[in-house]
Amino acid sequence: MLNQINNYLLLMRLNKPIGIYLLMWPMLWAFLISASGQPNLFYLLLFMIGVVLTRSAGCVINDFFDKDIDSQVERTKGRVLVSGEVSSSEAVLLFIALISLCILLLLMIGADILIYALISFCLLIIYPISKRLIKIPQLILGIAFGSSIPMVYIVQVGEVNASCILLYLATISWAISYDTYYAIADKLDDLKIGNKSSAILFGENDINAPYWLQMLTIILMIFVGLINNLNLFFYLALFIATLLCLYQKILVVNRKPYQCIAAFENNNYFGLIIFFGLLLSYLYE
Numbered sequence: 001m002l003n004q005i006n007n008y009l010l011l012m013r014l015n016k017p018i019g020i021y022l023l024m025w026p027m028l029w030a031f032l033i034s035a036s037g038q039p040n041l042f043y044l045l046l047f048m049i050g051v052v053l054t055r056s057a058g059c060v061i062n063d064f065f066d067k068d069i070d071s072q073v074e075r076t077k078g079r080v081l082v083s084g085e086v087s088s089s090e091a092v093l094l095f096i097a098l099i100s101l102c103i104l105l106l107l108m109i110g111a112d113i114l115i116y117a118l119i120s121f122c123l124l125i126i127y128p129i130s131k132r133l134i135k136i137p138q139l140i141l142g143i144a145f146g147s148s149i150p151m152v153y154i155v156q157v158g159e160v161n162a163s164c165i166l167l168y169l170a171t172i173s174w175a176i177s178y179d180t181y182y183a184i185a186d187k188l189d190d191l192k193i194g195n196k197s198s199a200i201l202f203g204e205n206d207i208n209a210p211y212w213l214q215m216l217t218i219i220l221m222i223f224v225g226l227i228n229n230l231n232l233f234f235y236l237a238l239f240i241a242t243l244l245c246l247y248q249k250i251l252v253v254n255r256k257p258y259q260c261i262a263a264f265e266n267n268n269y270f271g272l273i274i275f276f277g278l279l280l281s282y283l284y285e
Contacts, residue, residue, distance in 0.1 A: 012056035025271025026171040030152035037282025057098035058124045064091045065128035073189040113151040120147040138198040142175035170220035177213035178267040185257035214245040230281045237277020
């Protein structure tokens with residue numbers, strides 16, 4: 001029993017929380033900015049739980065659809081669905097359970113964000129399928145990863161304003177960039193099995209393109225700062241984040257899979273630095 005629970009946790013990828021962090025940071029940015037540094041802590045807690053549940057559900061449904069493909073990829077052939085330690089029916093039931101918990105959270109938050117939540121749930125299902133159909137599935141991932149932002153704004157200020165839109169666009173650009181680094185690690189396998197990704201689409205520019213997408217993220221965040229009258233702490237954080245982007249670009253220059261994964265994971269610090277820049281900006285305004 002305990003061993004099977006551990007397999008479920010592995011399927012939910014709770015042993016690799018980097019995905020949770022990358023989902024969490026834009027949501028935390030949105031909470032700070034929309035509430036001018038004084039977020040509703042009850043809603044913040046519910047959204048944080050929702051991020052964990054949503055990311056877990058996304059991992060489960062991704063592995064369900066990718067079961068046959070994962071068996072052909074070196075990095076993923078040890079996953080519990082591929083090995084048979086968790087059955088496909090168990091994965092579906094786990095996905096339903098996680099989504100049901102998300103719905104309970106929605107009922108606690110309010111009906112105003114229901115349409116955005118439904119879109120987010122649909123994107124969870126569409127993303128693994130999109131890797132077979134569209135040339136840049138990372139765009140779907142970015143839209144999904146940023147979907148908490150309009151929900152936060154609606155809950156806290158009752159509208160989707162210009163600041164919200166800019167922050168959402170910045171998050172989409174950022175998500176495409178870091179997931180492209182991740183996709184470079186699987187590029188050869190994806191080409192063999194016919195999967196599509198931004199790393200394949202960008203071709204020889206697969207290193208430069210994500211860097212410039214990160215620069216677009218920085219530019220959009222500058223506009224967010226200007227709209228919200230943020231102070232020097234925020235722009236200092238953006239400068240440090242820019243240096244991190246340069247470090248990541250250098251890190252992947254040889255396209256070695258472990259270095260690409262390291263660059264992907266380094267984006268956790270990108271999100272963290274911007275969060276602290278926002279926090280300090282509001283604490284010392």
